[in-house]
Amino acid sequence: MSDQEKIVVQIDPDIIELIPGFLDNRKNDVTRIRDLLAAKDFAQIKLLGHSMKGAGGGYGFDEITSIGAVIESAADAEDSGGISDGADRLEKYLSQIEVVAEQ
Amino acid sequence: MAFSDVVDVMEGRVLVVDDDVDMLNLLSNWLSGAGFEAHTASAGAEALSSISQDRPDIVVTDLFMEGMDGLELVSEIHRANPLMPVIMLSGQANIPDAVRATHLGTAAFLTKPVAKDAFLTEVQRHIHPSAGTSTDGSFGKNLVFQSSEMAELTEQAMLVAQGDITVFIHGETGTGKEVLARAIHDASPRSGHPFIGVNCGAIPEQLLESELFGHEKGAFTGANTKHEGLFLAADGGTLFLDEIGDMPLGLQVKLLRVLQDFEVRPVGSVRSVPINVRIVSATHNNLEQLVEAGEFREDLYYRLNVVPLTMPRLAQRPEDIPLLAEHFLTELAERAKAKKKRFAPEAISYLAAAQWPGNIRQLRNVVELCLTLTKGDIIPLSMVKTALRDKPAQMKTPKDAKADFEKNYLESVLKITNGNVANAAKIAGRNRTEFYKLLNAYELDAASFRAPKDDN
Numbered sequence: 435m436s437d438q439e440k441i442v443v444q445i446d447p448d449i450i451e452l453i454p455g456f457l458d459n460r461k462n463d464v465t466r467i468r469d470l471l472a473a474k475d476f477a478q479i480k481l482l483g484h485s486m487k488g489a490g491g492g493y494g495f496d497e498i499t500s501i502g503a504v505i506e507s508a509a510d511a512e513d514s515g516g517i518s519d520g521a522d523r524l525e526k527y528l529s530q531i532e533v534v535a536e537q
Numbered sequence: 538m539a540f541s542d543v544v545d546v547m548e549g550r551v552l553v554v555d556d557d558v559d560m561l562n563l564l565s566n567w568l569s570g571a572g573f574e575a576h577t578a579s580a581g582a583e584a585l586s587s588i589s590q591d592r593p594d595i596v597v598t599d600l601f602m603e604g605m606d607g608l609e610l611v612s613e614i615h616r617a618n619p620l621m622p623v624i625m626l627s628g629q630a631n632i633p634d635a636v637r638a639t640h641l642g643t644a645a646f647l648t649k650p651v652a653k654d655a656f657l658t659e660v661q662r663h664i665h666p667s668a669g670t671s672t673d674g675s676f677g678k679n680l681v682f683q684s685s686e687m688a689e690l691t692e693q694a695m696l697v698a699q700g701d702i703t704v705f706i707h708g709e710t711g712t713g714k715e716v717l718a719r720a721i722h723d724a725s726p727r728s729g730h731p732f733i734g735v736n737c738g739a740i741p742e743q744l745l746e747s748e749l750f751g752h753e754k755g756a757f758t759g760a761n762t763k764h765e766g767l768f769l770a771a772d773g774g775t776l777f778l779d780e781i782g783d784m785p786l787g788l789q790v791k792l793l794r795v796l797q798d799f800e801v802r803p804v805g806s807v808r809s810v811p812i813n814v815r816i817v818s819a820t821h822n823n824l825e826q827l828v829e830a831g832e833f834r835e836d837l838y839y840r841l842n843v844v845p846l847t848m849p850r851l852a853q854r855p856e857d858i859p860l861l862a863e864h865f866l867t868e869l870a871e872r873a874k875a876k877k878k879r880f881a882p883e884a885i886s887y888l889a890a891a892q893w894p895g896n897i898r899q900l901r902n903v904v905e906l907c908l909t910l911t912k913g914d915i916i917p918l919s920m921v922k923t924a925l926r927d928k929p930a931q932m933k934t935p936k937d938a939k940a941d942f943e944k945n946y947l948e949s950v951l952k953i954t955n956g957n958v959a960n961a962a963k964i965a966g967r968n969r970t971e972f973y974k975l976l977n978a979y980e981l982d983a984a985s986f987r988a989p990k991d992d993n
Contacts, residue, residue, distance in 0.1 A: 446653065449567075452562050452563065455559075484601065485560075488628040488649035488650060491650025492652075496650075
């Protein structure tokens with residue numbers, strides 16, 4: 435799968451208007467995680483990962499829940515490499531997804 | 538199939554507490570879409586303030602929050618509103634936290650990410666406990682409960698409803714004996730035929746005889762027309778003989794004969810008429826004592842007491858009081874074609890802890906009085922206190938009354954808290970040591986108030 439390949443995600447039409455805001459917040463998370471990693475603030479990174487893990491699946495993005503869990507565990511272990519990989523994985527996923535309303 | 542496809546649009550106020558704005562947005566959207574009124578708070582302190590202002594019916598809170606976490610919030614909420622249902626959401630499937638949350642009185646513990654249908658089902662289940670645990674609609678639509686006592690009773694009643702067995706209901710005045718009798722009739726093969734009730738203690742002997750068995754024209758002075766009587770009027774259906782313990786001895790003999798022969802002979806008639814009636818009888822008296830005292834025929838007692846059912850006192854089922862109050866609020870609002878009012882959470886707690894010597898009938902009267910006297914949409918605690926003070930309690934010596942009250946009160950709080958001594962002590966405003974002393978004094982075992990574990 436190339437970086438440009440789209441990932442179609444079917445979303446409950448009742449929450450479709452919430453999706454742009456939710457995804458914007460995740461894009462901000464990528465930046466914040468990298469900034470916090472530079473500052474070695476693992477506690478805040480863990481909280482971000484935890485929130486991502488809790489909310490992702492509810493919105494229909496199971497992959498975000500999965501990435502959140504990875505970032506949370508990596509932050510807990512103060513594993514900078516793991517956190518960085520998680521942020522990269524989130525950034526790539528966000529660039530690939532195409533949201534469509536569930537029929 | 539989605540939640541909204543199978544469940545009617547629900548009403549009620551839900552407060553969602555989470556420090557993650559995306560979770561607040563998502564859960565509020567789901568709740569509003571299902572018909573609930575959603576309020577949000579992003580921290581524990583804000584949640585406590587919202588509870589005072591918005592008066593939610595249920596709180597949904599995240600476990601891990603900065604500042605006051607979910608467990609502290611549950612404790613704070615229950616300090617002022619011990620019966621407020623709280624659902625805990627957690628990103629971790631952490632068993633010790635779930636256990637602590639349960640001990641603190643959390644109604645449900647859900648793991649994030651949570652599915653929409655599972656979330657809404659839990660909210661609906663705990664905001665309107667009747668939806669899952671009281672009558673399922675097929676048996677006794679007016680039997681409102683979630684208590685194990687009533688669940689057990691209705692299970693027995695449903696079983697006997699199917700047959701044609703004679704049923705005897707014992708229970709204090711106002712406990713709903715006639716409601717149960719009617720439910721049995723409605724669930725029986727006789728439901729297409731009449732259900733006729735008669736209060737045997739309210740009618741003079743001569744009149745009761747004629748009322749029950751009928752009379753011929755001219756049978757006695759004033760009998761200007763033929764009267765068929767209630768046994769014949771209930772033909773094919775059910776005859777409910779309420780307060781059977783008050784039936785005069787002379788009539789008891791005649792009733793026994795009818796039950797033995799399944800035929801009645803109207804007053805003044807020489808001919809007996811076959812009857813096809815199921816008998817359900819009830820009394821608040823202790824019939825065994827009346828038999829011993831010679832005031833009730835032993836042979837009739839055994840003829841009637843084939844399947845005995847006992848209606849619990851309202852104070853024995855305090856967990857049903859919020860449901861019943863809600864039921865009466867709805868019923869009375871519909872009757873008056875008025876907007877439905879609500880009890881303030883602390884008012885509901887007070888109702889649940891009251892003694893109710895007049896049982897459900899008294900509760901209904903109190904609800905009606907509160908509705909009549911409350912101008913706003915929410916019935917405050919002060920109004921409930923006023924309404925309850927107006928009802929005279931049964932007179933006992935102060936010492937006995939105090940002992941009865943304390944024992945009933947302890948049973949009530951143990952029931953409400955499912956046998957959790959820490960929570961019960963908190964509601965009672967005692968420390969645990971003092972509370973245990975009280976339990977010992979009244980020989981109460983907290984463990985016996987714990988519901989059996991549900992493996993499903």
